[in-house]
Amino acid sequence: MKAEESTVTLEKIVSLCKRRGFVYQSAEIYGGLNGLYDFGHLGVLLKHNLRQAWTDSTNKAPGDIVFLEGALIAPYAVWKASGHVDHFSDPMVDCLSCKRRYRADDIDLEQGCPFCGKKEWTPVRQFNMMFKTEVGAAADQSSIAFLRPETAQSIFINFKNVLSTMRVKIPFGIAQIGKAFRNEITPKQFLFRMREFEQMELEWFCKEENTKKFFDYWCKNRFDFYLNIGIKKENLRLRSHEKDELSHYSSCTNDVEYHFPFGWKELEGITYRGNYDLSQHTKHSGKDLGVFDEETKKTFIPHVIECSVGTDRAFLTVLFDAYHEDVIEGESRIVLSLSPRIAPIKAAFLPLTKKQVEPMQKIYEEIKQLGYMIDFDVSGSIGKRYRRQDEIGTPVCFTYDFDSEQDQAVTARDRDTTKQERIAINQIPTYIKNLINSRR
Numbered sequence: 432m433k434a435e436e437s438t439v440t441l442e443k444i445v446s447l448c449k450r451r452g453f454v455y456q457s458a459e460i461y462g463g464l465n466g467l468y469d470f471g472h473l474g475v476l477l478k479h480n481l482r483q484a485w486t487d488s489t490n491k492a493p494g495d496i497v498f499l500e501g502a503l504i505a506p507y508a509v510w511k512a513s514g515h516v517d518h519f520s521d522p523m524v525d526c527l528s529c530k531r532r533y534r535a536d537d538i539d540l541e542q543g544c545p546f547c548g549k550k551e552w553t554p555v556r557q558f559n560m561m562f563k564t565e566v567g568a569a570a571d572q573s574s575i576a577f578l579r580p581e582t583a584q585s586i587f588i589n590f591k592n593v594l595s596t597m598r599v600k601i602p603f604g605i606a607q608i609g610k611a612f613r614n615e616i617t618p619k620q621f622l623f624r625m626r627e628f629e630q631m632e633l634e635w636f637c638k639e640e641n642t643k644k645f646f647d648y649w650c651k652n653r654f655d656f657y658l659n660i661g662i663k664k665e666n667l668r669l670r671s672h673e674k675d676e677l678s679h680y681s682s683c684t685n686d687v688e689y690h691f692p693f694g695w696k697e698l699e700g701i702t703y704r705g706n707y708d709l710s711q712h713t714k715h716s717g718k719d720l721g722v723f724d725e726e727t728k729k730t731f732i733p734h735v736i737e738c739s740v741g742t743d744r745a746f747l748t749v750l751f752d753a754y755h756e757d758v759i760e761g762e763s764r765i766v767l768s769l770s771p772r773i774a775p776i777k778a779a780f781l782p783l784t785k786k787q788v789e790p791m792q793k794i795y796e797e798i799k800q801l802g803y804m805i806d807f808d809v810s811g812s813i814g815k816r817y818r819r820q821d822e823i824g825t826p827v828c829f830t831y832d833f834d835s836e837q838d839q840a841v842t843a844r845d846r847d848t849t850k851q852e853r854i855a856i857n858q859i860p861t862y863i864k865n866l867i868n869s870r871r
């Protein structure tokens with residue numbers, strides 16, 4: 432076997448996602464809309480595994496974590512209070528010649544339009560990225576609402592509800608996985624910058640004097656999360672935001688960055704939001720969101736450390752990190768070396784010839800009952816079937832062959848090394864379980 436250096440590109444990932452049914456352009460048969468995608472069978476399974484890994488990782492928190500699922504639409508008042516009506520905008524510029532629209536900070540205006548080369552620009556103006564809608568039949572100010580541009584605000588506006596119903600004490604966290612919407616001026620790089628995407632967010636509420644300690648804790652916790660789902664350490668780094676990069680609510684942010692083919696980019700943000708959000712909602716709603724401190728006998732507004740990652744961006748990241756090409760016995764193949772924990776399909780069951788379909792199917796059906804997401808594949812040569820599974824990241828293929836009936840064993844073929852070993856049929860469940868729990 433000769434391993435060959437291969438370069439992963441965005442085009443290769445987009446093509447693999449389409450070819451194997453991970454991700455489709457949304458409304459493709461009508462020409463599609465930029466920045467919107469639909470997820471196919473394997474994409475749904477991979478996303479599900481990422482959410483599960485993220486949810487599991489919250490168990491390590493130094494205090495309680497409770498979950499929330501907020502509505503996707505919230506009234507104008509919420510976004511006015513949060514600052515999104517006034518501050519959630521990007522600078523936008525249009526080319527007067529070819530009519531193309533750009534984020535002004537994405538291009539060099541002096542160089543001219545990246546499409547037609549002309550230097551005829553509209554003035555740069557601020558473009559608010561929230562999707563606006565009207566709720567109900569009345570068409571006045573009270574009906575204006577927005578699709579949430581971050582899931583976090585659902586957490587802040589429910590802070591009192593959670594506190595009074597869940598018997599939690601500061602410090603504690605509220606975690607949420609859900610959709611967010613941004614009318615990005617230029618959605619790009621596939622799942623990296625979308626208009627509809629999913630966030631996994633955790634708001635950690637604590638006393639002001641403990642924020643430094645918890646900020647450091649969460650930076651380490653979140654960095655380790657990515658190592659745990661199999662991302663290579665050399666492709667990850669933590670970077671502090673410069674003052675001029677900070678969001679309107681933040682005084683300190685560290686990004687976990689990933690080395691994408693298009694450069695080091697944000698994967699997750701860990702942000703000190705102070706008590707900005709709870710104070711704003713207290714002020715605007717007139718409801719006291721303070722917490723009574725038993726020690727000082729005073730009410731205070733907790734401070735917040737936020738950890739926020741896009742599920743879709745994490746999805747794209749694990750694909751980039753896992754993708755490689757090599758040559759096995761003169762034949763080239765594409766492999767997704769996903770951690771078995773997040774691989775969409777945990778094992779494939781392949782009868783060697785038609786004669787072995789029936790006994791192998793019986794084994795497959797039994798293992799399926801154990802709850803593992805597995806595949807049964809009879810079409811094409813065995814080599815072709817191996818390569819199909821390699822390309823979708825299935826960690827192991829079991830082959831039932833001419834000896835299997837005699838020795839009650841199958842061949843287990845490892846996706847990454849292609850090494851094969853003989854294992855007893857009754858050991859298959861343990862084999863799969865160990866594989867999923869192994870840290871690779």
Ligand code: GAP
Nearest residue numbers: 581583623624625628698699700739740741744
């Ligand atoms: N609540 C904080 C917040 O929303 P953000 O840095 O704007 O902060 C957090 O977003 C994370 O959400 C990012 O690190 C990224 O992973 C993901 N994200 C943001 N905008 C995105 C987009 N347009 N498409 C896909 N993921 C996005």
